[in-house]
Amino acid sequence: MTKIENRLFSGVQPTGDLHLGNYLGAIRRFAPMQDKFECIFCVVDMHAITVWQEPEALRQKTREVAAAYIATGVDPERSIIFNQSQVMQHAELAWVFNCVARIGWMNRMTQFKDKAGKNRENASLGLYAYPSLMAADILVYRATHVPVGDDQKQHLELTRDIAQKFNNDFNSQIVAEGFEDGQFFPQTEPLISGPAMRIMSLRDGSKKMSKSDPSEMSCIALMDDADKIAQKFKKAKTDPEPLPSEADGLDGRPEARNLVEIYAALSGMTPQDVLQEFGGQGFGAFKPALAELAVSKLSPISSEISRMLADPAELDGILRKGGERAAAHAEETMKHVREIVGFVS
Numbered sequence: 001m002t003k004i005e006n007r008l009f010s011g012v013q014p015t016g017d018l019h020l021g022n023y024l025g026a027i028r029r030f031a032p033m034q035d036k037f038e039c040i041f042c043v044v045d046m047h048a049i050t051v052w053q054e055p056e057a058l059r060q061k062t063r064e065v066a067a068a069y070i071a072t073g074v075d076p077e078r079s080i081i082f083n084q085s086q087v088m089q090h091a092e093l094a095w096v097f098n099c100v101a102r103i104g105w106m107n108r109m110t111q112f113k114d115k116a117g118k119n120r121e122n123a124s125l126g127l128y129a130y131p132s133l134m135a136a137d138i139l140v141y142r143a144t145h146v147p148v149g150d151d152q153k154q155h156l157e158l159t160r161d162i163a164q165k166f167n168n169d170f171n172s173q174i175v176a177e178g179f180e181d182g183q184f185f186p187q188t189e190p191l192i193s194g195p196a197m198r199i200m201s202l203r204d205g206s207k208k209m210s211k212s213d214p215s216e217m218s219c220i221a222l223m224d225d226a227d228k229i230a231q232k233f234k235k236a237k238t239d240p241e242p243l244p245s246e247a248d249g250l251d252g253r254p255e256a257r258n259l260v261e262i263y264a265a266l267s268g269m270t271p272q273d274v275l276q277e278f279g280g281q282g283f284g285a286f287k288p289a290l291a292e293l294a295v296s297k298l299s300p301i302s303s304e305i306s307r308m309l310a311d312p313a314e315l316d317g318i319l320r321k322g323g324e325r326a327a328a329h330a331e332e333t334m335k336h337v338r339e340i341v342g343f344v345s
């Protein structure tokens with residue numbers, strides 16, 4: 001098995017509505033990656049069920065995420081697009097990782113604390129082990145790069161810790177398997193830098209925009225129509241000051257900063273350029289310009305997603321084919337893992 005140099009993996013959960021944070025922090029960055037990497041894009045339906053999902057809605061949302069990948073330019077022939085549950089090796093490797101990772105590591109995961117809330121005893125065991133399955137998603141392909149938003153940073157650090165502990169624990173078996181440097185799993189690089197890696201809620205500039213936010217107004221959904229987008233930006237929380245002309249004038253103004261960063265990310269400008277154009281103007285002028293820009297970028301994508309959702313059989317076929325291709329790669333890794341760990345096969 002040769003060393004993999006340039007394999008990229010990313011995943012999105014098919015839960016709730018895809019939103020501007022998912023788009024700017026992750027999905028829109030996927031298509032350009034195809035020029036530099038061998039790409040695998042997953043719809044992580046097994047992660048989704050760590051909290052309750054209506055089965056029919058889960059199926060529908062899985063297709064919607066796959067359609068969003070394609071609508072933003074991912075080519076299902078060139079790259080692999082599939083849903084996680086079709087490739088059983090993810091769950092198999094996750095179990096091995098459950099036995100490599102330590103409980104103390106899991107206890108430090110902030111996403112678990114946020115999602116489990118106060119009633120931690122009642123959270124699913126799957127939610128607790130979520131980061132171990134995420135490490136398996138990435139490492140079952142021995143992926144070298146993972147583009148994600150800033151909120152996934154801690155999970156990627158854990159993925160590197162799990163890879164390293166596996167490589168250390170099984171060092172002699174790994175070398176005996178023919179991996180002379182002992183590095184069976186790579187130290188995967190997160191790709192998080194760039195603008196808009198953390199888009200905040202439109203109602204509270206200290207909270208990230210999230211699918212699970214109870215306030216619908218906090219979040220621009222990818223499938224929102226023009227009126228809804230305009231209405232949500234209009235109602236977005238701001239302060240009474242006009243926009244500053246320099247970026248450091250945004251310090252201490254998280255809501256203003258968020259809107260400027262969204263504008264910058266959507267237009268391809270720097271926040272400084274945006275302020276050059278809008279500095280001195282109030283939100284009464286800036287918000288409609290932002291809404292217009294967002295509609296012009298998002299509406300071609302949402303129409304394409306709707307068009308594809310009208311033919312679920314076609315999307316299911318793409319996911320099935322992608323699943324077969326992904327499984328071939330994953331099985332290559334697992335053959336070695338079973339040998340390394342000491343399973344009889």
Ligand code: TYM
Nearest residue numbers: 010011012013021022025026134148149197198199208209
């Ligand atoms: P998920 O489904 O919550 O989000 C999908 C992607 O969107 C990014 N994102 C954001 N980026 C900027 N601002 C925001 N407000 C925002 N909200 C979400 C996320 O960082 C992510 O890149 N655990 C992952 C799914 C996953 C995964 C993986 C990702 C499972 N296995 C393996 C990469 C590799 C998650 O919950 O993403």
